[in-house]
Amino acid sequence: MVTASIRKEMYALADCNNFYASCERVFEPQLEDKPLVVLSNNDGCVIARSQEAKALGFKVGDPIFKFKDAVRQHNVIVRSSNFALYGDMSHRVMQTMRLFSPDVEVYSIDEAFIELVGLRGRNYENEMRRMRATILQWTGIPVSIGIGKTKTLAKLANHYAKRTIGIGGVAKIPQNPNEMLKTIEVGDIWGIGRQWSTKLRNIGVKTAFDLAAMDPTLIRDSFNIIAMKTAMELRGHKYFHFEQTPDQRKTLLRSRSFGKPVETWQELSEAIASHATRAAEKLRNENLVAKVLRVFFHTSLFNHRDPRHSTHAVVELIPPTNVTHDIIKAAVGAAEPMWQAGFKYKRAGVHLTDLSSGQVQCSLFDSEEKRIQDKRIMNVLDAVNAGMGAGTLHYAATGFTKVMQMRQLRKSPRYTTHWDELPECLCGLHEVQGGMSHISQNTK
């Protein structure tokens, strides 16, 4: 028998099960088997659920205040979101994956694609089972893994793994995938959302098998090129490439709903200055400058009793910049003429676009002297805040009022990233052994 060494593409998609809920459970094992939901900023709506909460009918996006009775009746555990914890746990999971394959594309906070060709000769499913067990042991986070010839098929296998074998486990698209494709509803395919799946069902396309069989040109004409590529990927043709190093970002948005309605220019301007500050920090962190700034604010989208107002302004930053005081000045300056008293504003934000990493070109009005001085100030600012805690040094424009403070009544400690919030007794932790100390060197 001749074994041809044809390089066959194969991808895995590893996805953390109920990620935020799982993170909460790692340090509080008594939450295991209990219905648990995690809320958005300001404790607004549900953004993650444990399996038990899913079974009770909690949906992502449900405003929690409407479900008070259900929460009480079923003893649902409710947590504010704790992104310091989730981000750090995510990093640990991804680092563990990299021990199994160097080719990891981090796709979101809780999932990653893994190129498997590098694991030459080994049994992919066995390797992925081993990886899954290691991640669970070292981090306490359960993952599900799907394997397929394209990213879309790997996603689909992941979905299949969760649905048919229960939570967890590893599933691979079989040689002849038709029977499996027939069991996947068209709306469960990666890239086919609510609008498109409704439209597809209306023309009789109900399953992944149906979509794969559809005429590509017709898909392209009725939807768009992405829908067509998705269908081709279901047939096993690669259209979405593996991207280990993410492309440079194109936009950056910092915005937030207010804990309570804002009715004064003072409060609004402080909020805008805070968003501008956070956006500028992020820019510097990624070595980018922004050329265009958009600032916006509006009243509640849900409150129909009070007068409503929504507005935005766009300004060009000349020259492109990542200097905090320049960005604050532009944002607040553009917002001020739009301010109108008599409204209860609910949300504001700063959106930076036309980002580039290129050297800043000096404009006629820009002096080399100012540039050097600004750079020095930003270096000091960033160093102090990195060393002594975010916000230690801040601009007066961001204010001293509490307008930016979030309502987060049920937040768990930042167990893994802050010394004073470390879990005090590790003996209660189950399944987390050995490896934890091994990968925790990166924090602090």
Next chain:
DNA sequence: TCTGGGGTCCTAGGACCC
């Protein structure tokens, strides 16, 4: 009383030019 916060890409249509 209380409804998240980010991103990406594609398409249609208007402005403008020759």
Next chain:
DNA sequence: TCTGGGGTCCTAGGACCC
């Protein structure tokens, strides 16, 4: 009364993702 045709660039809006 007749009222081109093609190209580019930009933007808003809509779809999708987590």
